[in-house]
Amino acid sequence: MTNSDQSPFVFENTFSRTFKTEDNVYFNEVTPAAVSDPEWVSINLQLADELGLQPHNLQSPKMLKIMSGDIRGTSLKPISVVYSGHQFGLWAGQLGDGRAITLGEHRINSAPTTYNELWDVQLKGAGTTPYSRFADGRAVLRSSIREYLCSEAMNGLGIPTTRALSLISSSTPVYRDDVESAAILCRVARSHIRFGSFEHFHYRNQTESVRSLADYVITRHFPEWLDIEDRYINLMSNAVLKTAETIAHWQAEGFAHGVMNTDNMSILGETIDYGPFGFLDAYNPDFVCNSSDINGRYSFKNQPAIGLWNLNALATALTTLIPSESLIPILKTYEPVFLSHYRSLMSAKLGLQKYEDSDEELINRLLALMNENSVDYSLFFRKLCSFSEDPEGVRNMFIDRFAFDDWADSYSDRFNQQNLDALSIKRSMLKVNPKYILRNYMAQNAIEKAVQGDYSEVNFLLKILQKPYEEHPIAERYAGLPPDWADQISVSCSS
Ligand code: AMP
Ligand code: MG
Numbered sequence: 114m115t116n117s118d119q120s121p122f123v124f125e126n127t128f129s130r131t132f133k134t135e136d137n138v139y140f141n142e143v144t145p146a147a148v149s150d151p152e153w154v155s156i157n158l159q160l161a162d163e164l165g166l167q168p169h170n171l172q173s174p175k176m177l178k179i180m181s182g183d184i185r186g187t188s189l190k191p192i193s194v195v196y197s198g199h200q201f202g203l204w205a206g207q208l209g210d211g212r213a214i215t216l217g218e219h220r221i222n223s224a225p226t227t228y229n230e231l232w233d234v235q236l237k238g239a240g241t242t243p244y245s246r247f248a249d250g251r252a253v254l255r256s257s258i259r260e261y262l263c264s265e266a267m268n269g270l271g272i273p274t275t276r277a278l279s280l281i282s283s284s285t286p287v288y289r290d291d292v293e294s295a296a297i298l299c300r301v302a303r304s305h306i307r308f309g310s311f312e313h314f315h316y317r318n319q320t321e322s323v324r325s326l327a328d329y330v331i332t333r334h335f336p337e338w339l340d341i342e343d344r345y346i347n348l349m350s351n352a353v354l355k356t357a358e359t360i361a362h363w364q365a366e367g368f369a370h371g372v373m374n375t376d377n378m379s380i381l382g383e384t385i386d387y388g389p390f391g392f393l394d395a396y397n398p399d400f401v402c403n404s405s406d407i408n409g410r411y412s413f414k415n416q417p418a419i420g421l422w423n424l425n426a427l428a429t430a431l432t433t434l435i436p437s438e439s440l441i442p443i444l445k446t447y448e449p450v451f452l453s454h455y456r457s458l459m460s461a462k463l464g465l466q467k468y469e470d471s472d473e474e475l476i477n478r479l480l481a482l483m484n485e486n487s488v489d490y491s492l493f494f495r496k497l498c499s500f501s502e503d504p505e506g507v508r509n510m511f512i513d514r515f516a517f518d519d520w521a522d523s524y525s526d527r528f529n530q531q532n533l534d535a536l537s538i539k540r541s542m543l544k545v546n547p548k549y550i551l552r553n554y555m556a557q558n559a560i561e562k563a564v565q566g567d568y569s570e571v572n573f574l575l576k577i578l579q580k581p582y583e584e585h586p587i588a589e590r591y592a593g594l595p596p597d598w599a600d601q602i603s604v605s606c607s608s
Contacts, residue, residue, distance in 0.1 A: 122170075122173075122179060123170045124216070124234065125188070127165075128216070128218060128234075129218050131218055131329070131333050139194055139326055140193065141192060141243045142191070142192055143193045143242045144184070145183075145184060146240025146241070147239075148181050148239075148285040149285045150285075151180075151283050152283070153279065153280075154254075154258070154261075154571055155279065155280045155568060155571050156168070156279045157276075157575065159579055160276050164219060164278070180236070181239075181281045182240060189216055189217060191217070193210050193242035194305065195209070195310075195313055196209050196309040197309050197312050197316065197376065198309030198312060198376025198377075199423075201406075202410060204316070205374075207244065207246075207313065209309075210305075211246060211248055211250060212242070212251065212252060213236070213305065214240070215235045216234045218234070231333065235302070236300075237260075237298040237299075238295060238296055251285070251295045252295065252296055252608060253287050253289060253296060253608060254293065254296040254560070256608035257280055257296035258280065258559055259560075259604075260298055260387040261571070262555075262571065262575060262578060263390055263551050263556070266550065267384055269580060270547060273362070273381075273383040274383050275301065276300070276301045276302065277299065277301070278300075279298075280297075280298050281296060281299075282296050282563065283295050294564070302379070302385070303334065304380060305385070306329075307375070307385070308423055309375045309378070310380070311380075312426060315432075320433045323430065323434060324434060327344075327434055330380055345431065346435055346443065348380075349427070349431055349435055350443050351381075351382075352380055352427060353446055353450070354446070355381060355382020356420050356424060357448075357450040359383065360416055360417050361452075361454035361455040362454075363384070364413075364416065365462065366491075367392050367396070367490040368384075368391075368393075369390060369392070369400055369402040369411070369413045369416065370384065370390055370411065370416065371388055371390045371402045371406070372386065372411060373411050373419045373420070373423065375423045378423045380427075388403070389402055389404065389405070389604040390604075391553055391604065392490075392550045394594070394595050395488060395490070396483035396488055396490040398414035398484065399414065401413075403606065405605045405606045420447070421448070453468075456476075458545070459472075459476050461541070461542075464498075464528060465528070466531055472527070475523055479520060482513070485513065486513055486517075489510070492594065493507070494542075495543075495546045495548055497546070498539050545582075546582075548584065548585075549578055549585070549588065549591055550581065551574070551578055552591075553595075554602060555591055559571045559574050573588070577591065
């Protein structure tokens with residue numbers, strides 16, 4: 114794009130910026146640094162449609178330039194927003210955002226023009242910001258593909274998450290353990306504010322900035338609370354509620370986040386920052402997906418407790434706005450909300466209309482059996498949808514068939530108590546037990562092709578994972594157990 118190219122671009126008339134300069138303690142205007150030889154790896158047409166964007170406008174050469182960090186000749190005024198955080202349980206001070214640059218806040222045309230309808234459109238990997246410290250502000254292709262696919266897979270599973278609109282590759286070198294190439298992900302979210310954004314100001318004794326950040330979040334996302342005295346209490350209660358619900362979803366779908374540092378926790382409780390995540394293959398509560406997590410702090414079974422730990426850190430950061438005697442009862446709501454959400458998700462996966470107290474034992478016995486028998490978590494539940502027609506198919510997944518029979522007797526009794534039509538239960542089970550999840554080896558296949566310049570697998574997987582409950586005969590190879598080589602894949606924080 115030359116400086117004289119003044120033709121409109123997709124976001125020209127839909128962007129605003131709700132960050133105000135008078136509060137500029139927590140953001141900075143930045144100019145992205147363009148990458149060389151940008152190419153579209155993928156454009157997420159489903160999300161484009163949800164955002165009211167026309168595909169042909171998005172696929173234009175002008176948008177390729179913008180999405181690769183070249184904003185010359187546009188009216189864009191991008192910003193980066195600082196945050197700190199606790200990493201692996203220890204205060205780490207200022208951390209980011211050293212490589213995410215928000216281009217603007219998009220308003221969906223047909224939506225009312227209230228702030229809570231705005232979506233941040235952000236480039237991840239578009240060069241340094243004032244918060245990059247000693248790093249390069251870039252992201253490599255491999256980790257960007259993982260985030261691109263997983264955030265859309267999570268959305269397909271109905272799990273609250275940031276989204277991904279496009280992915281660009283380039284010839285710009287990036288130096289990690291090896292030389293890799295830079296990619297730029299366009300991430301879209303209602304908010305990119307993290308628990309660590311509040312901690313940043315709290316630990317610097319910038320009390321007024323904690324307040325203005327809280328006011329910002331309320332103005333943008335909860336304008337209905339603006340005039341009420343308890344607005345900060347509501348903000349904290351909402352963070353507790355939404356975090357508990359999201360983590361209940363993770364546990365029910367077998368998702369391990371991998372780096373649940375407080376800077377990777379969204380104030381809206383959405384899943385954010387996809388790094389060394391992993392979905393369970395064989396059920397194992399001690400599963401640790403991040404090879405950098407030596408002590409297993411972020412193991413699968415620890416996630417609910419870590420969610421609460423992180424909310425405690427958020428509560429500490431808000432102590433200048435909310436008295437401690439109010440914070441404690443709010444934090445105490447976490448466990449019951451988590452449990453009730455988790456139980457209702459698990460009941461639905463088992464085809465039970467409503468959770469009953471005795472179901473706890475049924476669920477725990479099942480998980481213990483799956484663990485002892487190394488049964489694949491997602492495959493089991495998908496097969497269970499057909500249990501009434503094909504009980505042997507489910508039974509054969511277990512080594513200890515007698516132990517399974519014992520459990521299956523209790524399950525059948527409970528299932529039949531409902532007196533419901535088996536076919537209609539099967540239909541509802543198929544809507545909550547995915548056929549496709551993003552296993553590491555699938556992402557790896559897409560990455561290996563993409564580094565050779567072939568982006569077909571990224572786009573193929575995107576389509577499948579956006580509709581994980583549907584049958585996709587062309588993707589049958591991804592509907593079974595992972596291949597043996599999948600065990601060798603190691604994912605760490607390197608990105
Ligand atoms: P993460 O492990 O991705 O959650 O890292 C925390 C923060 O460190 C990121 O959000 C960035 O702000 C910063 N960071 C990580 N990698 C880079 C990089 N290559 N350049 C600049 N900042 C980075
Ligand atoms: Mg992060």
